[in-house]
Structure formats: C-alpha cells, structure tokens
Amino acid sequence: MNSSTLEKSVEKTEKVTAPAASSPAASAAPRRTDRKSVLVGFDLGTNKSCLLIGTPGSNDIAGSKIVPTVVGYVRDGIVDGIIAGNASILYGDEALRNVLHVNLVAPLDRGVIKHRDAARDFLQHVRSLADPSGSAEIRAVVGIPANADEQAREDIRQCATGIFDRILLIPEPFLAALGYRDDSRLGQPGYVDPVTNSLFIDIGGGTSDICLVQGYFPTPDDQISIAFAGDAIDELMQQDIDRVYPNNGLTHLRIREIKENHAYVGSIRKPIDVKVIMGGKAHTLELGEVIGRSCNTLIDKIYPALTTLIGRASSDGIVTLLQNIVITGGGSQIKGIDTVLQKKLTDDSYESPKIRLAGQDYKRYVALGALKAARAARENQWQYLLA
Amino acid sequence: MAEAGRLEIVLRDQISTGFSEEALQEIFQAEQRRVIDALMLAEVLGPLLTEHLAAATSDQARTPAAVARSSQRPAATGRQLAIADLIEGMLMQERTTRGHAA
Numbered sequence: 062m063n064s065s066t067l068e069k070s071v072e073k074t075e076k077v078t079a080p081a082a083s084s085p086a087a088s089a090a091p092r093r094t095d096r097k098s099v100l101v102g103f104d105l106g107t108n109k110s111c112l113l114i115g116t117p118g119s120n121d122i123a124g125s126k127i128v129p130t131v132v133g134y135v136r137d138g139i140v141d142g143i144i145a146g147n148a149s150i151l152y153g154d155e156a157l158r159n160v161l162h163v164n165l166v167a168p169l170d171r172g173v174i175k176h177r178d179a180a181r182d183f184l185q186h187v188r189s190l191a192d193p194s195g196s197a198e199i200r201a202v203v204g205i206p207a208n209a210d211e212q213a214r215e216d217i218r219q220c221a222t223g224i225f226d227r228i229l230l231i232p233e234p235f236l237a238a239l240g241y242r243d244d245s246r247l248g249q250p251g252y253v254d255p256v257t258n259s260l261f262i263d264i265g266g267g268t269s270d271i272c273l274v275q276g277y278f279p280t281p282d283d284q285i286s287i288a289f290a291g292d293a294i295d296e297l298m299q300q301d302i303d304r305v306y307p308n309n310g311l312t313h314l315r316i317r318e319i320k321e322n323h324a325y326v327g328s329i330r331k332p333i334d335v336k337v338i339m340g341g342k343a344h345t346l347e348l349g350e351v352i353g354r355s356c357n358t359l360i361d362k363i364y365p366a367l368t369t370l371i372g373r374a375s376s377d378g379i380v381t382l383l384q385n386i387v388i389t390g391g392g393s394q395i396k397g398i399d400t401v402l403q404k405k406l407t408d409d410s411y412e413s414p415k416i417r418l419a420g421q422d423y424k425r426y427v428a429l430g431a432l433k434a435a436r437a438a439r440e441n442q443w444q445y446l447l448a
Numbered sequence: 449m450a451e452a453g454r455l456e457i458v459l460r461d462q463i464s465t466g467f468s469e470e471a472l473q474e475i476f477q478a479e480q481r482r483v484i485d486a487l488m489l490a491e492v493l494g495p496l497l498t499e500h501l502a503a504a505t506s507d508q509a510r511t512p513a514a515v516a517r518s519s520q521r522p523a524a525t526g527r528q529l530a531i532a533d534l535i536e537g538m539l540m541q542e543r544t545t546r547g548h549a550a
Binding site: 235256 | 475478481482485530531532534535536537538539541545
C-alpha cells in the first residue's frame with residue numbers, strides 16, 4: 062500500500078458500494094435496514110489516535126486520519142468569534158491550537174480510559190470523521206493495550222455504545238503485526254509472514270507492549286505490557302530539566318516536542334542544544350544528558366520483558382523469531398533503539414538477533430491491522446453495542 | 449445452545465420493551481450461531497490437540513515446560529493464516545477467561 066492510498070480524503074466514505082458477495086460481511090444475516098456500513102480500523106492511543114476507514118467488500122482505504130487524543134472544552138467567557146463556529150468542544154489539533162481558550166482533557170492515561178465523558182466526546186468525533194453523514198452503521202476494530210483487563214475493555218465498550226454499532230477489541234501489538242504484514246508478498250519465497258513468527262515491540266505514549274506472534278492468537282503469556290513509554294520519558298525529562306533549570310516554564314507539550322526531535326538511546330551525546338523561550342526571552346539549554354538518561358530508562362524497562370518473552374517462545378522457531386523482532390509505535394523513532402536492543406541481545410549470546418524498525422508508517426500499522434481485521438471478521442465475531 | 453438460551457432469557461429481562469423484536473431476534477440468532485461455531489471448533493480442535501500432545505511428549509529433546517506450553521497453542525501451519533481464525537482464537541480465550549472468572 063502506498064501513502065497516496067492512505068491519504069485519500071475521508072469524504073470518500075460517502076461513495077460506498079454494496080458488500081461483495083465473497084466478503085465475510087456479505088454472509089451476514091439479513092440487514093435490518095438499508096444503512097450503509099463503514100469499517101473503521103482504530104488505534105485509540107494515549108496521545109495520538111489513528112483511524113483508517115474502509116467499506117465492506119473493498120480493499121481500498123477511503124480515509125486516513127491521525128488525531129491527537131485530546132478534547133478541548135471551551136472556557137466560559139470566551140467571546141463570540143474567537144473559536145471557529147463558536148464551538149463548545151474542540152478536538153485534536155484544533156483543541157491544541159486553541160490551548161489558551163479551552164480546558165484540555167486527555168481521555169486516556171497509560172492506554173486506558175481515564176475520563177469517560179471526554180472519551181465519549183472523542184469517539185463521537187471519530188465517528189463524525191468516519192461517517193460525516195451520521196447515518197451509516199459503524200463497525201470498529203479498536204486496538205487496546207496488551208493485557209488490558211476486563212474493566213479497561215468494558216470502559217471502551219461503554220464509551221462506544223450509541224456511537225459505534227459493532228465493535229471488536231484486539232490487542233495493539235497483534236494488530237501491528239497484521240498491519241505490518243505485506244499481503245502482496247505472502248507465499249513468496251524468502252518472505253516471512255510476521256503473523257507466523259515474530260516479536261513486536263509497540264512503544265506508544267502510555268504503554269510499551271511486547272508481544273509474541275507465532276501463528277495463533279497471542280495468549281496472555283505471550284504479551285507483556287509495561288506502563289512506561291513516551292509519556293513516562295517526558296515526565297523524567299521534565300523532572301531533570303526542572304532540577305537543572307528551575308522555573309523554566311516549559312509545558313508538557315513543549316517537553317514532548319523536544320523529545321520527539323531529539324530522543325536517542327545509548328551512550329550520552331553532547332551537546333544537544335535546544336532553544337526555548339523562558340519568561341519571554343530566548344535561551345539555549347544543553348539537554349543531551351537529560352534526554353539520554355530519560356530515554357535509556359526505556360531500554361532498562363523493555364529489555365527484561367523482551368528476554369522474558371523470548372524465553373517463553375516455542376523452541377522450534379526461535380532462530381527465525383530472533384531475526385524478526387520489530388519495533389513500532391512512536392518509540393520506534395528514538396534514535397538508536399534498534400541497534401542498542403540488538404547489541405544487548407548479542408552481548409547476552411542470543412543467536413544472531415536482528416531488530417528492525419517498522420518504518421515511516423509506524424503510526425498507522427495498528428490501525429491498518431485493525432482495518433484488515435474488520436474486513437476479515439465473521440459476522441458472528443462482532444460484538445453488538447446495545448444503547 | 450443452552451447457554452445461548454440462558455443469555456436470551458437474561459437479556460430479555462434487561463432490555464427495555466421499546467427495543468424492536470426483529471432486532472432482538474437478529475441478536476439472539478447471531479449469539480446462537482456463535483455458540484454453534486464454538487462447539488464445532490472444539491470438536492475439530494480436540495483430536496488435533498490430542499495428536500499434538502502425543503507428538504510433543506515423545507520429543508525427548510524438549511523441556512516439560514515447553515511441551516506444556518505448546519499443548520495450549522494451535523501450531524502455525526504452512527498455509528496462510530486466516531485473520532478470522534485468529535480472531536476466533538482470541539474470542540475463545542476471552543470466553544475461557546470469563547468462564548474461569550465466573
């Protein structure tokens with residue numbers, strides 16, 4: 062799939078066709094109404110969410126959106142005309158652009174819903190992106206952190222009730238493997254299907270999820286979710302910066318921006334000079350050590366989990382598995398993360414380990430896997446959401 | 449089937465009378481199909497697991513822990529893996545977990 066396919070506008074969801082006779086959805090029980098169906102592959106992330114939109118019976122992607130997972134409630138007293146359309150609630154980038162005029166609420170914390178009302182508002186926004194007409198039947202496959210407990214799942218179902226019509230909750234690292242799978246190369250000599258034998262490390266904002274994918278749906282023993290990821294790195298950086306540069310006035314968003322531009326692991330790199338505005342004046346902070354120390358903590362958290370899961374893998378395909386370790390999610394953009402983890406495995410005498418980065422589409426793999434799952438799900442596998 | 453029947457009774461008690469009978473029927477029929485599919489899958493998987501267990505226990509090179517683990521897992525086959533089958537595996541895990549919790 063090329064990026065131009067991914068970038069087709071969401072408005073194309075209006076031009077849906079009837080399900081193909083051979084598609085799983087086509088074998089459904091007779092429909093209650095003539096409502097068109099829209100499939101949504103949805104990566105509900107702590108900081109950023111990605112949705113891919115499709116229609117039953119087609120492999121085209123009708124729309125692709127990445128939206129910061131944030132809701133902005135416009136503050137009282139904002140005069141007319143300041144907020145476009147005098148809206149009372151803003152979402153994603155628009156909420157962030159109007160940070161002075163809204164109370165920002167992040168619906169999720171560490172991968173699970175923390176503010177239900179905000180989560181419902183956000184899902185309603187997602188629905189409006191997937192189906193501007195508001196009349197379609199929405200079937201969404203939603204990515205959830207590995208090892209998400211029943212309460213976390215139920216929270217998503219309840220928030221989605223009345224917004225999506227049918228839902229399937231599937232762990233994110235497994236969806237990442239599905240999304241990463243190149244369907245056009247399946248069966249070709251030399252191509253190893255990542256769903257058959259691989260290990261995925263999905264580093265998001267709230268959680269780092271590590272998952273063995275070995276040709277069956279991962280059991281709880283095959284997945285480890287660590288509540289340390291991008292946000293935790295931000296917190297460590299903020300603590301360090303506050304200690305070295307008191308009263309710096311840097312916001313969480315600015316700290317995240319600095320991390321996204323300069324994050325690295327491995328030996329400390331100096332200098333990394335970052336220009337910031339403090340008290341209205343420009344300053345240059347040297348943050349090489351702060352960034353390196355914070356990011357290296359991620360390695361300290363991930364590596365034991367990685368070796369634990371390798372130890373649990375079936376011995377039959379362990380050599381192939383070691384050459385199919387894939388890092389995805391925002392954490393895959395941390396410079397050197399693949400080489401540092403690979404070197405640690407090599408130093409610990411693992412057999413020819415090879416760690417790869419998922420690549421430039423890392424933000425979309427979970428959603429892409431979710432959309433593939435939505436297309437393939439049998440009618441009786443969808444869960445109904447009764448309003 | 450009995451499980452689906454019990455679910456229908458419970459749901460009918462909980463769902464408001466304003467919900468259309470047609471919609472309810474569709475849901476209950478889907479639930480019955482789901483139970484039937486699970487039973488059929490169990491019938492297919494049973495002999496396969498038995499066969500797999502026997503092969504695993506005869507493999508002296510493997511540790512007891514590895515044998516126990518592999519007996520819980522359908523092995524990857526040479527054919528291309530169907531996503532719907534993987535989802536079915538996930539749903540079976542969820543049902544098993546909920547059953548144990550209950």
